Amino acid sequence: MRNELTDRLGLEYPIIQAPMAGGVTTSELVAAVSNKGALGMIGAGYMSPSGxxxxxxDxxxxxxNLFGINLFVPSPFSSTQEDIQHAQELLKPFRTQLKLEEQEINIPDCEQxxxxxxxxxxxxxxxxxxxCSFTFGLPSGEVIKRLKAHGVVLIGTAATVREAIEAERSGMDMVVVQGCEAGGHRGAFLPDAKESMIGLMSLIPQAVDSIEIPVIAAGGIxxxxxxxxxRCLGAKGVMMGTAFxxxxxxxxxxxxxKAVLEAREDEIVMTRAFSGKxxxxxxxxxxxxxxxxxxxVPVFPVQNTLTKAIRSASSSQGNPDCMSLWSGQxxxxxxxxxxxxxxxxxxxxxxxILNW
Ligand SMILES: Cc1cc2nc3c(=O)[nH]c(=O)nc-3n(C[C@H](O)[C@H](O)[C@H](O)COP(=O)(O)O)c2cc1C
Structure with missing residues (x-):
């Protein structure tokens, strides 16, 4: 199972545990995966620097062994007071059902x-x-140059061939192609990419034919x-989220x-109601x-901030009704x-299968 991806990352297997922000990728999980000869990754998207x-x-x-970090690339966003007010009205019934007090919410700002x-x-x-891997966009040329000067292997995320080409052009060493089957947020960052929802079986070979850097497949694996x-379609490795x-x-x-273990494939749906993405x-x-x-609803990360207390209360009450139960197909x-x-x-x- 060795190839240029496993050689570059010093792995025994071409398997990457998907970074999953929000507390899923514990130290125990990341270390267990890396100790086993695959690549463990921290989903650091919502983390503070000290965290x-x-x-x-730890x-x-x-x-x-080697392990990686995944970051959300920030992009400019804005939302008006009216947008926020309207979203708060929509969320009010959920707060009432969960017996949540009205709270002061700190709306994120781009500079922060x-x-x-x-x-x-x-x-x-x-x-x-x-x-270091990135989602929701590509970092600036300056950041890429700095990381590369220190020998960090850089991995971009693309939901279309156009985004995979953009990732290669920017200097990424590898790219995750994220099929529409994938659990969690879409990594798409170019306009229109969110509409197309390309399945992994179509995305892998078209990306492989369009770029030189190794392609890592994600979505439903x-x-x-x-x-x-x-691998048959040309991916050099896979990234698995829901399985981990x-x-x-x-x-x-x-x-x-429990919700994932008991779900059927046709109960897995797309939504932007939790986060604005x-x-x-x-x-x-x-x-x-x-x-x-x-x-x-307002764009990410504003809506994500507005629903945070609802998601947390639902989770701590052991109630799946208002939690973001991310899962692939x-x-x-x-x-x-x-x-x-x-x-x-x-x-x-x-x-x-190889020995057939
Ligand atoms: C709970 C959850 C959280 C996720 N968080 C992130 C994240 O922080 N960064 C990221 O690049 N991808 C994230 N993803 C997407 C994964 O990287 C990957 O594309 C997806 O899990 C692949 O599909 P699968 O879940 O069917 O294996 C997340 C996925 C899940 C299920």
Whole structure:
């Protein structure tokens, strides 16, 4: 299973555990994956600089193998007072149902986001992290140059061939092509990409034919069959999210894990109601009731901030109705197991297919 991707990253297997921001990618999960010869990744999208540093140091105690960091690339956003007021009105019934007090909400601002991003980049360098991946866009040429000068392997995220070409042009060393099957937020960053929703089977070979850098496939990959299918289409490796989310080391709440483990494939839907950015997860009451107003809510990260207390209260009350239960389109293949058992079963199945 060795190739230029595994050689460059010093991996035994061409498997990358998807970075999953919001507490899923615990130190236990990242270290277990890296210790097993795959690549563990921290989803640092919502982290503070000090939180990221603490987690990096914790993981270094658990593994001497390579692991990576994933960051959200900030882009300018704006929302008016009226937009926010309207969104708050839409959210009011959920706050009432969850018995949530009205709270002061600090609306994020672009400059603050850019400042935090710069600090997170400094930590990647100071802590000598070997791999850094990006979603929601590509960092500036200056940031790319700085990271590359320190030998950091850079991975972009693309939901279209055009975005994969853009990632290569910018200087990314590898690119994750994210099919529309993928759980969580769409990494798309060019205008129109959100409308197209390209399936992974179409996206991989067209991206592979259009760029030189290694392509990593993401979206609905749960087992050795999908790993081999992605490899046959030209991907050099796979990134798996949902499959790792239900592992015992994952920090997803038990309510989230249960919802994914019990979901059918046709219950997995797209919504922008939770965060203002399109994302895929298990259908629930919040998604249903916001279905007709989701296009009117403020953009990411504003809506994400407005729904934060609702999502947290729902989770702490053990109630899946108002949580963002992110999942890819293959929940019926998700299992309760350790990360090592998942990697063993994926690689053993792939090996059996190779030996046919
Ligand atoms: C709970 C969850 C959180 C995610 N968070 C991130 C993230 O922080 N950064 C990122 O680049 N991708 C994130 N993703 C998307 C994954 O990187 C990947 O594209 C996706 O999980 C692949 O589809 P799968 O879940 O079917 O394996 C997330 C996915 C899930 C399920």
């Amino acid at each position: 990221l540093r603490d987690q990096i140091r 993981i270094k105690k658990r593994t001497s 986001e850019a400042e935090t991003f710069a600090q997170l980049i400094d930590i990647v360098l100071e802590e000598k992290i070997g791999v 749960m087992d050795g069959r999908a790993l081999m299918a992605a 989310l239900t592992c015992s080391e994952s920090g997803a709440s038990s309510v989230h894990k 399109w994302a895929r997860g298990v259908h629930n009451r919040f998604i249903e009731e916001m279905k007709h107003s989701q296009l009117d 293959s929940p019926m293949l998700a299992k309760e197991q350790t990360a090592a058992q998942l990697i063993d079963s994926v690689t053993e199945q792939a090996q059996r």
